Amino acid sequence: MNDKVFIFDTTLRDGEQVPGCRLDTAEKLVIARALENLGVDIIEAGFPISSPGDFEAVNQIARVIQNTTVCGLTRAVRKDIEVAAEALKPAKRPRIHTGIGTSDQHIFTKLRLDRDQVIEKGVAAVKLAKTFVEDVEFYAEDAGRTDNEYLARVIESVIAAGATVVNIPDTTGYCIPEEYGAKIKFLKENVKNIDKAIISTHCHNDLGMATANSLAGVSNGARQIECTVNGIGERAGNTSMEEVVMAMRKHNMLNFETAIHTQKIYEISRLVSDTMRMPIQPNKAIVGDNAFSHSSGIHQDGVIKSRDNYEIIDPAEVGVSQSSIVLTARSGRAALFYRVQKLGHTLGHDELELAYQEFVKMADTLQTVEDEHLEKLLQLVKVA
Numbered sequence: 533m534n535d536k537v538f539i540f541d542t543t544l545r546d547g548e549q550v551p552g553c554r555l556d557t558a559e560k561l562v563i564a565r566a567l568e569n570l571g572v573d574i575i576e577a578g579f580p581i582s583s584p585g586d587f588e589a590v591n592q593i594a595r596v597i598q599n600t601t602v603c604g605l606t607r608a609v610r611k612d613i614e615v616a617a618e619a620l621k622p623a624k625r626p627r628i629h630t631g632i633g634t635s636d637q638h639i640f641t642k643l644r645l646d647r648d649q650v651i652e653k654g655v656a657a658v659k660l661a662k663t664f665v666e667d668v669e670f671y672a673e674d675a676g677r678t679d680n681e682y683l684a685r686v687i688e689s690v691i692a693a694g695a696t697v698v699n700i701p702d703t704t705g706y707c708i709p710e711e712y713g714a715k716i717k718f719l720k721e722n723v724k725n726i727d728k729a730i731i732s733t734h735c736h737n738d739l740g741m742a743t744a745n746s747l748a749g750v751s752n753g754a755r756q757i758e759c760t761v762n763g764i765g766e767r768a769g770n771t772s773m774e775e776v777v778m779a780m781r782k783h784n785m786l787n788f789e790t791a792i793h794t795q796k797i798y799e800i801s802r803l804v805s806d807t808m809r810m811p812i813q814p815n816k817a818i819v820g821d822n823a824f825s826h827s828s829g830i831h832q833d834g835v836i837k838s839r840d841n842y843e844i845i846d847p848a849e850v851g852v853s854q855s856s857i858v859l860t861a862r863s864g865r866a867a868l869f870y871r872v873q874k875l876g877h878t879l880g881h882d883e884l885e886l887a888y889q890e891f892v893k894m895a896d897t898l899q900t901v902e903d904e905h906l907e908k909l910l911q912l913v914k915v916a
């Protein structure tokens with residue numbers, strides 16, 4: 533039997549922290565519903581104390597979402613937790629996500645506390661959150677740069693206080709996969725009550741490692757991944773939902789599965805991009821415009837013969853209608869013939885040769901050769 537990995541989506545909280553991407557409550561509700569349809573297990577709907585708008589959005593999402601856990605973020609601060617509990621009151625499955633910085637950098641330079649005081653505050657926050665909801669997740673902010681022995685003490689204490697999920701964020705995107713995986717393994721082996729909680733990954737992409745780090749975490753015992761649609765988030769972003777989901781699906785020898793309906797990935801990717809006014813880079817894995825398009829002659833010939841030659845994912849698996857063969861100056865005869873056929877024309881050997889000679893001249897003057905250019909080219913060939 534496969535091991536379930538829970539998908540915790542933080543598009544509406546960490547993702548929305550991107551400057552210029554603020555959403556109003558109506559927009560958040562549309563995305564929350566789409567996330568529920570996609571099959572995410574937990575929606576982090578916002579940080580209720582941060583503004584009246586965030587409180588309202590978490591509260592509205594808590595009202596309408598039926599099957600997915602709705603989570604609100606807090607600091608390890610009484611008022612934050614009380615306000616989050618209030619916002620989450622209508623939720624069928626509420627979760628409070630509370631926590632505190634645990635790296636020496638955060639303890640001494642940001643919080644100006646000592647290590648024991650941080651544990652006390654973390655434990656008190658979990659205990660207070662437990663008075664409102666059963667499901668309490670604790671985050672050890674900057675765990676990526678936290679000393680493992682100390683991190684193990686923190687985690688053991690908050691689990692003893694009632695935390696059901698322990699989140700190990702690589703807040704600054706500092707770790708490399710071996711290091712992050714080893715951290716999760718260390719906690720698995722050294723926290724004596726670790727089997728009473730789910731370990732969660734929460735990785736940022738400052739070194740481009742967020743996906744790899746999350747998977748390394750799962751391989752070493754984590755069973756929840758925190759991520760965002762399109763990988764949006766602070767600075768270089770968070771772990772990209774579509775990447776971790778598809779990586780686990782493609783490498784099914786890892787024996788992990790998620791509840792994500794992958795055919796809905798492309799649709800939600802566009803929804804988030806449009807609503808947040810945040811374009812997707814064309815070469816973005818899984819959802820970028822070029823993720824299933826082929827433009828060089830060698831690749832096009834291979835894909836036309838069999839898609840599997842150059843694609844590891846069937847576009848339909850993620851809701852993309854089809855692969856595309858883009859005609860450029862690097863394209864060959866096979867691609868030209870294929871596209872001409874798609875327009876309903878067939879060319880004999882000599883016609884194709886003539887069309888190809890005209891095509892390469894035309895392609896040198898254009899970025900891409902579109903259907904209307906091809907129609908003109910075919911007229912030339914027919915006249916000749």
Ligand code: KIV
Binds near residue numbers: 546
């Ligand atoms: O990156 C981080 O540490 C966070 C926490 C608040 C979970 O987003």
Ligand code: ZN
Binds near residue numbers: 703734736
């Ligand atoms: Zn984060």
